[in-house]
Amino acid sequence: xxxxxxxxxxxxxxxxxxxxxxxxxxxxxxxxxxxxxxxxxxxxxxxxxxxxxxxxxxxxxxxxxxxxxxxxxxxxxxxxxxxxxxxxxxxxxxxxxxxxxxxxxxxxxxxxxxxxxxxxxxxxxxxxxxxxxxxxxxxxxxx
Numbered sequence: 001x002x003x004x005x006x007x008x009x010x011x012x013x014x015x016x017x018x019x020x021x022x023x024x025x026x027x028x029x030x031x032x033x034x035x036x037x038x039x040x041x042x043x044x045x046x047x048x049x050x051x052x053x054x055x056x057x058x059x060x061x062x063x064x065x066x067x068x069x070x071x072x073x074x075x076x077x078x079x080x081x082x083x084x085x086x087x088x089x090x091x092x093x094x095x096x097x098x099x100x101x102x103x104x105x106x107x108x109x110x111x112x113x114x115x116x117x118x119x120x121x122x123x124x125x126x127x128x129x130x131x132x133x134x135x136x137x138x139x140x141x142x143x
Contacts, residue, residue, distance in 0.1 A: 012042065012050035022059050029059075035072065037062055037079045068103050 015026055024032075029049075032038045038058065041049045065075050078095055081088035 012052060013056070015049045015051070018051045018056065018059070021056060022063065024059065024063070032059075032062065036076055037072075039083065065099070068099065069106065070099050074099065 013021075015029060018024070018029060019026055029038075033041055038055065041051055041055070044050055062075060062079075065078070070078075074095065078092060081092050081095070
């Protein structure tokens with residue numbers, strides 16, 4: 001049931017709006033485009049980048065991949081697979097499963113390291129308490 005009128009387009013976003021919403025810098029957005037992590041961004045007649053609202057969800061996913069330690073090369077591989085469509089779903093799933101397993105391994109290592117730091121902090125607090133039994137831990141003047 002069309003009236004012959006074109007459907008209204010979703011509003012596009014300037015690079016400044018995308019920076020504000022994602023926390024990525026202008027340079028990072030340009031780099032992601034150049035590196036093929038995001039598809040070529042539309043431009044205005046004045047050659048200003050205009051992002052689609054749908055680009056935000058993809059950018060947020062890229063941010064999660066990066067924050068969880070995925071390499072740029074693997075992010076590029078994932079983006080290339082995504083661009084090829086649903087036929088690549090098994091490959092994308094395998095890549096994400098591999099990354100998730102690596103992340104779980106790193107989380108376990110970080111927890112072990114945090115526990116070792118906690119033990120060392122406790123040790124030094126006990127030493128200070130033994131030297132200065134009337135002071136609270138962390139309040140001794142060590143200068």
